[in-house]
Amino acid sequence: MDMVNKSLDRRRRAGARMRAAATTASLVLVAATLEAGTTYYVSPTGNDGNAGTTTSAPFRTIQRGVHALAAGDVLELRSGDYVGDVQIVGKHGTPSQPIVIRSYKGERARIDSYLPTLVTVPGGAQPAWEPASIDDPQAHPEEFVSTRTFSEESVNRGAFLELGAHTRLVTYSRVEDLRALHETFAPIPASVLDDPRPGPAVFVPCAAGDGNPACQALPDCAPYPACAPTPARRYKPAGFRLPWVYMGPGLWFNETSRKVHVRLSPTHNHIAGLRDYQGETDPRKVALAVASRHMKALRIVGSSHVVISNVDVRFGGDQTIWLENTQDIVFDHVNVWAGTRGMRLLSADRTVFRHGYVDGGVPEWFFRGDSKDAYVFLRDGQIVPNGLASQTVDTLMAGSAADEGTLIEHSEFVNGHDLYLAGTNVRFHHNWVSNLNDDCLFLDAPGYGVSGARVHENVFERCLAAIVMAGEEVGGPRYIYRNLIDLRLPTAGFRPRDAIDRDVWRYGQPFKSRLPDGPLDVFHNTFLVNPQEATQASLLHYRHTAIGESPRRTFNNIFLVNQHVAADQSIAFLPDPSFHGPTDGNDYVRLGRFTAAPFRIAGYCRPAPCSPSSPPTVLARTFQNLADLRASAYFQHSTAVYPPGFEAHGLDVDPQFLSFAADGAVATTDDVRLSAASPLRDAGIALPPDLAALDPQAGTAGARDIGCCPYASAPLQTGVDGRRRFPRHP
Numbered sequence: 001m002d003m004v005n006k007s008l009d010r011r012r013r014a015g016a017r018m019r020a021a022a023t024t025a026s027l028v029l030v031a032a033t034l035e036a037g038t039t040y041y042v043s044p045t046g047n048d049g050n051a052g053t054t055t056s057a058p059f060r061t062i063q064r065g066v067h068a069l070a071a072g073d074v075l076e077l078r079s080g081d082y083v084g085d086v087q088i089v090g091k092h093g094t095p096s097q098p099i100v101i102r103s104y105k106g107e108r109a110r111i112d113s114y115l116p117t118l119v120t121v122p123g124g125a126q127p128a129w130e131p132a133s134i135d136d137p138q139a140h141p142e143e144f145v146s147t148r149t150f151s152e153e154s155v156n157r158g159a160f161l162e163l164g165a166h167t168r169l170v171t172y173s174r175v176e177d178l179r180a181l182h183e184t185f186a187p188i189p190a191s192v193l194d195d196p197r198p199g200p201a202v203f204v205p206c207a208a209g210d211g212n213p214a215c216q217a218l219p220d221c222a223p224y225p226a227c228a229p230t231p232a233r234r235y236k237p238a239g240f241r242l243p244w245v246y247m248g249p250g251l252w253f254n255e256t257s258r259k260v261h262v263r264l265s266p267t268h269n270h271i272a273g274l275r276d277y278q279g280e281t282d283p284r285k286v287a288l289a290v291a292s293r294h295m296k297a298l299r300i301v302g303s304s305h306v307v308i309s310n311v312d313v314r315f316g317g318d319q320t321i322w323l324e325n326t327q328d329i330v331f332d333h334v335n336v337w338a339g340t341r342g343m344r345l346l347s348a349d350r351t352v353f354r355h356g357y358v359d360g361g362v363p364e365w366f367f368r369g370d371s372k373d374a375y376v377f378l379r380d381g382q383i384v385p386n387g388l389a390s391q392t393v394d395t396l397m398a399g400s401a402a403d404e405g406t407l408i409e410h411s412e413f414v415n416g417h418d419l420y421l422a423g424t425n426v427r428f429h430h431n432w433v434s435n436l437n438d439d440c441l442f443l444d445a446p447g448y449g450v451s452g453a454r455v456h457e458n459v460f461e462r463c464l465a466a467i468v469m470a471g472e473e474v475g476g477p478r479y480i481y482r483n484l485i486d487l488r489l490p491t492a493g494f495r496p497r498d499a500i501d502r503d504v505w506r507y508g509q510p511f512k513s514r515l516p517d518g519p520l521d522v523f524h525n526t527f528l529v530n531p532q533e534a535t536q537a538s539l540l541h542y543r544h545t546a547i548g549e550s551p552r553r554t555f556n557n558i559f560l561v562n563q564h565v566a567a568d569q570s571i572a573f574l575p576d577p578s579f580h581g582p583t584d585g586n587d588y589v590r591l592g593r594f595t596a597a598p599f600r601i602a603g604y605c606r607p608a609p610c611s612p613s614s615p616p617t618v619l620a621r622t623f624q625n626l627a628d629l630r631a632s633a634y635f636q637h638s639t640a641v642y643p644p645g646f647e648a649h650g651l652d653v654d655p656q657f658l659s660f661a662a663d664g665a666v667a668t669t670d671d672v673r674l675s676a677a678s679p680l681r682d683a684g685i686a687l688p689p690d691l692a693a694l695d696p697q698a699g700t701a702g703a704r705d706i707g708c709c710p711y712a713s714a715p716l717q718t719g720v721d722g723r724r725r726f727p728r729h730p
Contacts, residue, residue: 037072044080072097077109093305102309113297113316114289152292161287166361170250173387180244186497197243200377360416422448444473476518531567539572552581556684562664563592577637585685597622671727
């Protein structure tokens with residue numbers, strides 16, 4: 001079947017939806033005002049010299065309207081594009097009289113951040129671009145350069161301005177990559193002399209005592225703003241070189257000339273299910289939204305009780321929306337077409353993002369490795385970095401450890417790199433997350449500590465890892481429940497390595513962790529995954545649990561693995577039997593031909609824990625089924641911390657969903673609600689009281705049905721106005 005499940009058609013339609021008429025009926029955001037404030041109007045045809053209080057005499061810019069606002073005031077934006085960063089600084093509403101900025105009824109306004117001087121105006125006196133070959137004979141034939149110079153730092157963030165679905169331009173770190181004739185990327189051993197692809201020899205860090213005479217002290221040369229050597233570190237040749245690689249339409253900023261270079265050449269990846277760029281190559285004939293690194297479409301600082309409603313916020317540089325030192329900022333029905341990153345919160349309390357759409361704009365010809373495979377090489381005796389395209393796309397939304405009470409609900413996060421939750425008492429529910437080439441939900445990134453997070457009734461699809469705690473932050477508790485996590489479809493991970501390579505896909509895993517972690521509870525979820533290669537099991541939730549580690553409880557989940565990749569691994573690791581984090585009431589099932597035993601345990605000691613100098617007294621082993629597990633000494637040992645024993649009530653049976661292919665292949669008719677004949681009905685354990693208090697279905701009939709969707713439950717509806725419905729078919 002199609003590897004991306006018709007995702008291309010959905011992305012093309014996404015642009016049309018974003019341009020459709022605005023939603024006129026919004027959720028009730030705030031209490032009724034005690035006293036009506038002033039309503040101001042902004043229009044692209046207005047004048048900032050107007051009073052702005054009538055539709056016949058509106059302001060021209062949003063910034064002028066913001067300047068006029070006080071508690072209880074409303075700023076109505078007439079339909080159109082407002083180009084220029086908007087700053088809301090030191091503006092304060094009240095709980096009963098918030099400041100409201102919204103599109104005029106029945107219309108849709110766009111807040112855009114880009115440099116209009118780089119958009120060629122038909123018939124204008126000066127085009128924004130000219131062929132780069134006029135002054136540089138080494139330029140690519142389809143390379144153009146800006147006719148203007150810029151004092152802004154790094155004018156190399158951008159996107160197609162009007163291409164239907166949001167599509168980013170590649171931010172190139174090196175001009176050699178922008179001009180490359182080849183589009184494949186893989187190490188070329190130093191012994192290979194006949195590879196025609198030019199590229200530098202790679203260097204890697206080394207230590208003075210590693211015994212390699214090639215390990216030498218070399219100064220680093222930072223890429224921004226200009227090449228500035230830092231103190232010497234030690235490097236040695238890696239033994240291979242990497243080819244310069246063209247990664248698709250993109251930009252490079254010449255720090256010397258202060259001009260922007262652009263190339264819009266077609267791509268030739270020829271990957272079934274991924275579209276190549278075959279559009280216009282002349283930037284004078286296609287509109288581009290080019291921004292400098294520091295530009296932000298919307299910046300809210302030192303403000304409180306502000307509502308942003310029914311607007312599009314687009315582009316910018318490193319960030320599109322920036323909140324800092326704010327309280328009670330509400331975004332309702334706001335679409336974000338992200339710059340490098342979408343939205344950043346710093347010391348932002350009680351931020352609400354509801355019925356929103358955040359699109360990272362990852363091009364269909366772009367691969368995860370284009371961001372992650374950066375390297376360094378030697379030039380003129382200095383180590384020089386090549387960041388490849390690492391500044392093209394990044395986090396769709398990220399908070400900070402100082403945030404409190406963030407609420408993200410009924411929203412959509414698509415086509416990006418990853419998504420971070422942070423702060424205290426964050427709640428993330430009824431959201432749709434799809435096509436992220438790294439982590440669906442990062443829960444403990446360094447500096448982004450998470451405490452009291454509730455993640456429930458979401459749908460996660462097509463990402464590299466669903467629930468991630470690999471940032472070495474000890475936060476928690478974190479509660480993950482009633483989610484559908486479907487990672488059966490892959491993301492574009494690897495750029496083709498040579499002219500015939502088409503193995504570009506990466507399949508996701510449910511969990512990623514790096515101890516130590518804080519408390520985590522995972523209950524009543526449905527996981528649909530592929531077997532993982534080279535990990536010894538598909539579910540690594542308990543791979544490295546240590547005695548004394550924070551509790552990690554896992555109850556009443558469905559873990560289904562289908563064999564659609566070349567791997568034959570166990571389903572899951574089970575925890576050390578002395579670990580205070582019980583697992584019970586879960587269903588484990590594999591669809592397809594497997595020979596590996598489905599359950600594994602690592603070696604452990606009795607009495608626990610193991611000493612650093614002694615090997616495990618109970619060796620690692622596998623179990624063919626749960627009956628085999630329950631007959632083992634491991635199971636008896638686990639009763640000491642969890643009297644029923646780990647997975648005393650667990651199952652390893654077909655869940656018998658309402659509609660699901662026998663081999664687990666993805667289909668639009670998939671329905672993971674339980675059928676009347678399902679053995680998972682009323683088969684789960686009773687949740688501990690603290691978890692039952694969180695689950696809205698804990699007191700209803702079928703509350704013990706295993707998985708995210710009990711028998712006879714309504715379809716799971718997520719995203720903007722519940723438009724993402726699971727099952728997808730009527």
